[in-house]
Amino acid sequence: MRKFFLLLFISLVIACTSEKKVKNTLEGFVFGTTYHITYIDASQSNYQKSIDSLFYLINKSLSTYIPTSDISKINNADTTVVVDAFFKEVFYKSKTIYTKTNGYFDPTVGKLVNAWGFGPKKLALKMTANAVDSMMQFVGFDKIAIKNSKIVKQQPEIYLDFNSIAKGYGVDVIGRFLESKNIENYLVEIGGEIRAKGKSNKNKNWKVAIEKPNTDGTQSIQTTVELVNQSMATSGNYRKFRISKEGKKYVHTINPKTGYATESNLLSASVISAADCADVDALATAFMAMGFEKTRAFVEKNKQLFVYLIFVDTDGSIQTYKNF
Template identity: 60%
Template sequence: MILKKNLVFINIILILLSCSKEEVTKDYTLRGHVFGTTYKIVYLNATNNYQKSIDSLFYLMNKSLSTYIPTSDISKINRGDSTIVVDDLFTEVFQKSKRIYKETNGYFDPTVGNLVNAWGFGPKNVKNNLTEEEVKQQMQFVGLDKVSIENKKIKMQISGMYLDFNSIAKGFGIDVVARFLNNKKIGNYLVEIGGEIRTKGSKKNNKPWSVKLVDPINKDGNKGYVNLNLSNKSMATSGNYRKYRLTEKGQKFVHTINPITGYAIESNLLSASVIASLDCADVDAYATSFMAMGLEKAKSFLEKHKNIDAILLFIDKKGTLKEYRTNTYK
């Protein structure tokens, strides 16, 4: 009888101990600066603040892929150092870029780095107005098919080529953070860097994650163009309404370089917002390529790729803001 009472007492103690060890969860919102812009990371029902871990991931991203850091791997490669052994982050971005380069028939091309610099939108920030001959000269360095990875080292067919993954790196950085949160069994989160977003699950009370699309005509307004349900999706927006420059004669050059022509001339397409259940790096790259393609080619691409949704904002011949939406968002 005494033994039975002791066993009951021990069981009660074990239950109390297990309850006392139950981990307390809370919601976290992390904010800061990275990749030359701001970020916001919201994740729910977590046991830890992962700020330090995420800072470490950003550090590794910059060390590998930032063209703005002279000591990064990509900066050394762009200066002609062929001894650099690229890491897994670099390799994944490169391979993903290769695939999208082929899918878009060269409209997404990270080898436009020399042209980006030449037109005055790169780290060197030299404001040039290129002649037709100078554009032609720069085009010899364009073409991702001229670059490969062999034994974890970058091989370029032409010396002097310049890699620039900035048009995919923000989205990829979001994916890296999302994978980390997935590994920590976080079921509900939103990761945003510079306007590119990836979400999982939902907000509190099962409300969907939503985003306000920027109005390119009134880009500094608070109203926005439209609110979108973004749960379990990635979204990226590319546009030329913020990053551009005007010459003394009023000529406008935009930061999206057309890798087919080599020119930085604005089309009637103001912005391309791409939404899909894909990696954010993918939609980031597609958004950039649509801006280079222009409206009609972008529409044609979307008609063939039904797994990708988009909202394209453009100016018609009368100067009126118009939109094209894929079926999901019509």
């Protein structure tokens, strides 16, 4: 009998240790872009429905492309909207990064985003200096607050646009969900914004690519980096831009300081940190407006941030800078 129990115990140990964790992959379309989720899990559970539900709730709260979303109602001067936990977290994160970047990250540029032709309605108005100046009065994240779970604006015309932080925030929400299921190894990517935790199915650090800032629509790799329990976000103006009838180029990153959709000397900014993906997503956007010199100075003061920057030097040559 003792021998039987010993054999049974050994069999159970072998069964438990041989339980193989497999790679699970989910992919699809959300927030106007694609997503890819990879997680290592012995149960082989499919969390697609749960993840779809989370995407739905985030969109319902924060999407300017959905007329019935909370943010769309708020942008249409509805003062009765009670914002949810998703909205509050993104709002307060935005407030923090707005302050840290001295206003270079500012979600109240929404009216200008629309006017320059990069919003939901693709207006592309004729933007004179007077038109820009008149809209700048509605820019400033210090002109808006949350009181009793409702948005209070100094001016009803202020238009919120969280698209420059929402993808990163979506990555965080999905990552937290996977961790709530005791999944310790995963990589979540939405539109190029990434959160990596643990190891890949090959027991190696997650390796991801940074794209070259090609403006001809082609895709190629600039370099690769390994992420160890880190987030990475990349912002650039090499895809989302438009050319006017006069041949002038306008980019989707609006400079909150000037109101103009013009390029800085920074072509691409990839930001890596142990912080939330929403944080690095917002910072990457801010850096595109700041330009190379101000970005490098900012990073030198914030040692927890790692960056890979592609910029145009004073002689017109394309250069790179990294601090890792």
